[in-house]
Amino acid sequence: MNDVNKQTVDYSAFPDERGHFGQFGGRFVSETLIYALDELQEIYAGLKDNPEFQAEFDRDLAHYVGRPSPLYHAERWSRELGGAQIYLKREDLNHTGAHKVNNTIGQALLAKMTGKSRVIAETGAGQHGVATATVAARLGLKCQVYMGAEDVRRQALNVYRMKLLGAEVIPVTSGSKTLKDAMNEALRDWSTNVDDTFYIIGTVAGPHPYPQLVRDFQAVIGREARAQCLERTGKLPDALVACVGGGSNAIGLFHPFLRDESVAMYGVEAGGDGVDTGRHAAPLNDGIPGVLHGNRTYLMEDENGQIIETHSVSAGLDYPGVGPEHAWLKDLGRVKYVAINDAEALAAFRKTTRTEGIMPALESSHALAYAEKLAPTMDKEQIIIVNLSGRGDKDILTVADIDGITV
Amino acid sequence: MSRISQQFEQLSSAGRKALVAYIVNGDPVREATLPTMHKMVEAGVDIIELGVPFSDPMAEGPVIQKGHERALVHRVSLTDTIAMVAEFRKTNQHTPVLLMGYANPVERMGYASFAERAASAGVDGLLTVDLPPEELEGLKQELASRDMDNIFLLAPTTRVERAREIAAHASGFLYYVSLKGVTGAGHLDIESVKRKLDEFGKLTDLPMCVGFGIKDAASASAVAKLADGVVIGSVLVDAMGKMAGRPAGEVADAVGAIISDIRQALDNL
Ligand SMILES: Cc1ncc(COP(=O)(O)O)c(C=O)c1O
Numbered sequence: 001m002n003d004v005n006k007q008t009v010d011y012s013a014f015p016d017e018r019g020h021f022g023q024f025g026g027r028f029v030s031e032t033l034i035y036a037l038d039e040l041q042e043i044y045a046g047l048k049d050n051p052e053f054q055a056e057f058d059r060d061l062a063h064y065v066g067r068p069s070p071l072y073h074a075e076r077w078s079r080e081l082g083g084a085q086i087y088l089k090r091e092d093l094n095h096t097g098a099h100k101v102n103n104t105i106g107q108a109l110l111a112k113m114t115g116k117s118r119v120i121a122e123t124g125a126g127q128h129g130v131a132t133a134t135v136a137a138r139l140g141l142k143c144q145v146y147m148g149a150e151d152v153r154r155q156a157l158n159v160y161r162m163k164l165l166g167a168e169v170i171p172v173t174s175g176s177k178t179l180k181d182a183m184n185e186a187l188r189d190w191s192t193n194v195d196d197t198f199y200i201i202g203t204v205a206g207p208h209p210y211p212q213l214v215r216d217f218q219a220v221i222g223r224e225a226r227a228q229c230l231e232r233t234g235k236l237p238d239a240l241v242a243c244v245g246g247g248s249n250a251i252g253l254f255h256p257f258l259r260d261e262s263v264a265m266y267g268v269e270a271g272g273d274g275v276d277t278g279r280h281a282a283p284l285n286d287g288i289p290g291v292l293h294g295n296r297t298y299l300m301e302d303e304n305g306q307i308i309e310t311h312s313v314s315a316g317l318d319y320p321g322v323g324p325e326h327a328w329l330k331d332l333g334r335v336k337y338v339a340i341n342d343a344e345a346l347a348a349f350r351k352t353t354r355t356e357g358i359m360p361a362l363e364s365s366h367a368l369a370y371a372e373k374l375a376p377t378m379d380k381e382q383i384i385i386v387n388l389s390g391r392g393d394k395d396i397l398t399v400a401d402i403d404g405i406t407v
Numbered sequence: 408m409s410r411i412s413q414q415f416e417q418l419s420s421a422g423r424k425a426l427v428a429y430i431v432n433g434d435p436v437r438e439a440t441l442p443t444m445h446k447m448v449e450a451g452v453d454i455i456e457l458g459v460p461f462s463d464p465m466a467e468g469p470v471i472q473k474g475h476e477r478a479l480v481h482r483v484s485l486t487d488t489i490a491m492v493a494e495f496r497k498t499n500q501h502t503p504v505l506l507m508g509y510a511n512p513v514e515r516m517g518y519a520s521f522a523e524r525a526a527s528a529g530v531d532g533l534l535t536v537d538l539p540p541e542e543l544e545g546l547k548q549e550l551a552s553r554d555m556d557n558i559f560l561l562a563p564t565t566r567v568e569r570a571r572e573i574a575a576h577a578s579g580f581l582y583y584v585s586l587k588g589v590t591g592a593g594h595l596d597i598e599s600v601k602r603k604l605d606e607f608g609k610l611t612d613l614p615m616c617v618g619f620g621i622k623d624a625a626s627a628s629a630v631a632k633l634a635d636g637v638v639i640g641s642v643l644v645d646a647m648g649k650m651a652g653r654p655a656g657e658v659a660d661a662v663g664a665i666i667s668d669i670r671q672a673l674d675n676l
Contacts, residue, residue, distance in 0.1 A: 018541060028510055028537040030466040031573075032587055035564035174472055175462060187465050192588035194564060291510040291537065292463060304484035305515030306462040 009332060011258040014325070019208020019295075022331065025324035027207040029294045032191040036199075041209045043113055048216065053109065060105045061220060064138075065095045067102075069221075071228040071385070077355045084238065084378035086371055088358070088388040089225050089253065098361065098390030099221060099249040100131040104200055106217030108135035111198035118142040118197045122186040124151055124179035124245065125316030125363065126158025127390055128202030133167035143167040146185045148178035151315045158394050176309040179245075179319045183293050203246025204323030207294030211323050218252025225385055226256050233383060239264040239374060242387035243366040244284070244337065245316050247323035249389035254335060264336070267326060268370045270312035271339035281310035283322050284330050284337035292320070297327040313342040313398065314362035316390075344369040349392060349399065361390035362398065410503040410531045411556050411579040414453055415614045415635065424673045425580075425636025426451055426627075427616055428666060429507060430643055431458035431474035432491050433483030435651035439658045443647070444495050446659035448502045451670030455495075456534065456638065459488045459508030466536045468591035474644040477651065485512040485521070489528045496529035505532035505558060505579075513538075513546070522549035532556030532579050540576040547576065560584050561607055563599065574611035582638065583607065583617045585630065591641030595620035597629050604633050624672035631673050639669060 019025045027037060047053040061067040070090045078086045091099040104121075111119055119141050123129030129145040136143035145162055149171040152159050162169050175181040183206075190199040204211045204218070229237050240257060242250035244267040257263045272280030280286065283298040290299040292307060300308050300320040312318045329335040340348075345362060348369035353359045360368055364387070371386045378384070392399075400407045408416075418425050428447055432440050444455055460478035464471065485508070492504050506525065513521050513535060525533070532555055538546070540559065550557050556579030561570055564587065574581060585600050586592055604615060617630045618638025627637045643662050650658045 026542050027539065028542055029539070030536050030562070030584075031539060031560040032562040032564050032584060034539060034569070035562075035566065174469075174476070180463065184463050184465050188468070188589045191466070192592065194587055290514050293465075294537070296514075299511070301511065301515065303515070304482070304486065305512035306460075306479065306484075307511070308462075 015208060015212050019212070021325050021328035023289065024297050024327040025208060025211060025295050027294060028291045028296065029207045030191060032194065033207070036190065036194045037207055037209070039114070040110070043110060044209055044213050047110070047113065057106055057109060061102065065101055065105060066093065067220065068224045068228070069093050071225055071232065074356050077352070078375065080355065081372060081375040083375040083380065084382040084384045085380070086375055087229065087237070087383060087385045089221060089385055091221060091249065091387060091389050092358070092360065092364070092391035096131045096134050097393065098127040098131065099218060099252060100128045100202060101134065102220055102252070103202065103214050103217045103248060104128070104131040104135045106213070107200045108139055111141065111200070112139060114198055116196050116198040118193065119200050120144050120146065120186050120189050120197055121200045121202060122146045122179065122182040123202060124182070124318055125314065126151065126155040126162065126394060127316060129167070129169065130158050130161050130165070132200050133162040133165035136167060137165045145169050146172050146182040146189070148176070148182050149173045150177040151179065154315050154398060155394060157397065178310070180307065187293070203248040204251050204325060205246045205293055205295060205321060211295065211325055214248050215251045215255055215325065218248050219255045221249065221252035221387065222254060222256035225253060229383065229385065236260055236263055237383040237385045238262070238378065239266065239384045241266045241268060241367045241371045241374065241384060243268045243317060243363050243389060244322060244326060245319050245363060247326045249387050251323060251325055253385070253387045258334060265334065266370055266374065267335050267337045268366045269337060269339045270314060270317035270366060271341035272311035274341050275339045279311040280339065281312045281318050281320065282339040283320060284326060285339045289327065295324045297321050297324045298330070313345060314366065316361070316363040317366065338370055340366040340369040346399070346402065348372060358388070359392035360388055361392050362395045364389045409554055409556050409579060411454065411505070414503050415580060418453060424631040424676065425453045425614065425616060426666070426670055426673060427454040427456055427618070427636055427638040428452045428643060429456040429458055429638065429640030430647065430662070431460055431471065431478050432488040433460060433478035433481055434474040434644065435477045435647055435658070436655070437481055437483060439647065439655040440491055441494055442655050442659040443662050445499065446663040447666055448499060450663040450666035452666055453636070455502060455504045456507045457488060457492065457504055459485050459506055459512055461509040461512060464509065466589055468589040468641065470591045470641045470645045470648070473648055477648065485516055489524050489530065492530050493528035503531040504529065505534055505556070506530055507534040508536070510535050510538045518546045518549045522553050522555065526553035526555055530555065532558050534558035534582065536560070540573055543576065558582055563587050563603060567606060567610070570607050571610045574613060577613060580614040580616050580635070581611060583615055583634070584619045585617050586620050588619070590619055592620050595626060600630060601633050624668050627669045628672045628676060631676060637673070
């Protein structure tokens with residue numbers, strides 16, 4: 001834990017001017033998009049510290065999303081585990097049911113400033129698609145959402161929610177038909193319709209400035225959790241745990257604590273069938289640095305540099321890359337990245353549902369499963385905050401399917 | 408002087424326009440590529456752009472995406488593509504060949520290793536769609552020290568100050584993307600191409616070629632009047648996809664026929 005390197009890093013100074021976190025991040029896109037990214041960066045730089053913009057963002061979060069989200073002490077579960085006290089940051093209680101909406105509210109405000117009439121998004125589990133369709137409905141913007149054909153099948157409920165909200169869902173049939181291919185297609189759309197279209201990226205990936213602005217919008221999670229924990233317990237937590245797909249809920253929780261050296265952090269990737277089987281979605285555990293979707297980061301790829309298919313029971317974690325800031329935090333040793341496999345996540349889904357009466361998203365279940373391993377190794381006075389990034393309603397059909405039940 | 412620059416010099420003194428043509432290595436099958444490359448030259452191609460198959464070809468339209476997918480079924484790699492150029496060079500030492508693709512396979516091979524292997528195979532240049540000048544550190548030197556050209560894209564959205572900077576990094580020629588969008592798109596607007604080329608032409612002495620959205624002799628002629636050359640790709644890849652399953656010689660002939668048509672139109676300007 002006492003790595004000299006990480007103590008001397010000023011985390012708030014990253015990314016640098018060109019979007020780099022050390023060797024990671026940057027802007028690896030085709031020339032057509034550079035202009036749009038420059039424009040977005042300029043607009044964001046002008047608004048980032050603008051009190052009016054922040055006030056509008058905060059107002060929307062309070063009255064539309066329902067923030068602050070509670071920090072709930074899972075007493076019964078903690079007692080059963082016999083170790084650290086587990087607190088759940090209840091992002092599942094946000095409007096639309098996940099942390100994703102924090103970001104879409106922020107980007108929708110940016111879209112409004114640019115005067116563009118159309119928004120597009122990529123989505124995996126459909127949570128980001130729903131959150132985008134929601135803000136688009138509220139602002140009267142035309143909305144198209146790219147979703148891998150495989151995910152359209154797995155997340156039928158969210159597909160229908162998006163349609164009800166007035167968005168068009170476009171199934172993507174190229175490549176592995178999941179989130180990465182949806183992102184390719186959204187980037188293609190954006191370079192074609194760059195004049196009138198704002199691309200709302202759903203996680204801390206993509207080209208600069210997306211990893212920065214999505215982080216800034218999601219950091220409300222960690223700011224609240226920090227204040228809530230101090231108020232309730234008089235001290236900082238000892239550990240933070242969050243699942244990592246692209247990494248937005250995790251960085252949102254972690255970022256406001258990065259300077260607090262006593263706070264350990266665990267990012268939980270999707271172990272799929274197990275990291276040693278190769279069938280997983282855990283690039284920080286078992287990937288190497290490369291370039292995809294506009295940034296340099298850890299990727300799952302073969303020996304020829306082709307991106308390989310990922311496997312996870314949870315559509316929202318089924319992505320072969322990860323936000324560049326996580327790649328950097330891994331190399332700095334500030335955050336430890338671990339993996340939880342499908343079976344462990346499903347067990348945690350059932351456990352949390354039965355023990356606390358909270359049905360978590362399968363994504364969040366990965367974080368819960370890791371907390372379950374971590375808590376017994378710690379003292380009863382210690383505190384773990386788990387980011388409960390979303391609710392499990394969208395996953396009921398998946399779980400029923402695994403149970404062999406037709407709902 | 409690089410093979411690419413020599414080619415442009417010869418074309419210019421002959422008063423001809425450059426015809427640059429793109430196919431994907433290993434599409435639809437490995438055996439098709441070599442005969443097709445030779446046929447392309449025979450039919451009048453001046454520079455071959457050999458596509459390096461990639462799992463996530465972000466800037467390609469559906470036609471070229473499918474070309475990449477067909478090649479990837481046979482696991483055709485960057486290593487194979489460099490080897491293909493070496494094969495081609497056994498009987499053709501004069502036609503420039505540049506590799507066009509995405510950053511990750513080159514990253515994976517390593518910049519120095521890539522440059523070394525590509526140069527010794529007879530590759531003349533590299534066009535990496537998702538590697539803008541800002542992110543070029545490391546690769547630029549490796550290419551330059553081996554006299555390989557670095558081809559960059561300019562887009563309708565590129566601002567003049569930036570175009571000047573890109574031109575300063577570029578060598579061989581500059582590639583103007585004629586429209587906002589992906590390869591194979593169908594909304595070419597000659598007037599706007601003309602305006603942009605007038606603007607960018609003042610910034611550089613490098614030859615300027617125009618690509619994306621050129622599908623036949625007519626669109627090629629219209630664009631060639633404004634530039635030093637034209638780039639065609641989707642029409643060829645589309646034809647090759649339709650010929651999947653046929654003997655390599657037939658695939659090559661189909662490509663040759665499309666090219667002859669366009670060559671003729673360019674020579675009659
Ligand atoms: C509930 C939930 N948690 C987590 C994720 C993973 O995304 P990220 O890693 O960006 O938080 C998703 C993505 O769809 C999600 O829906």
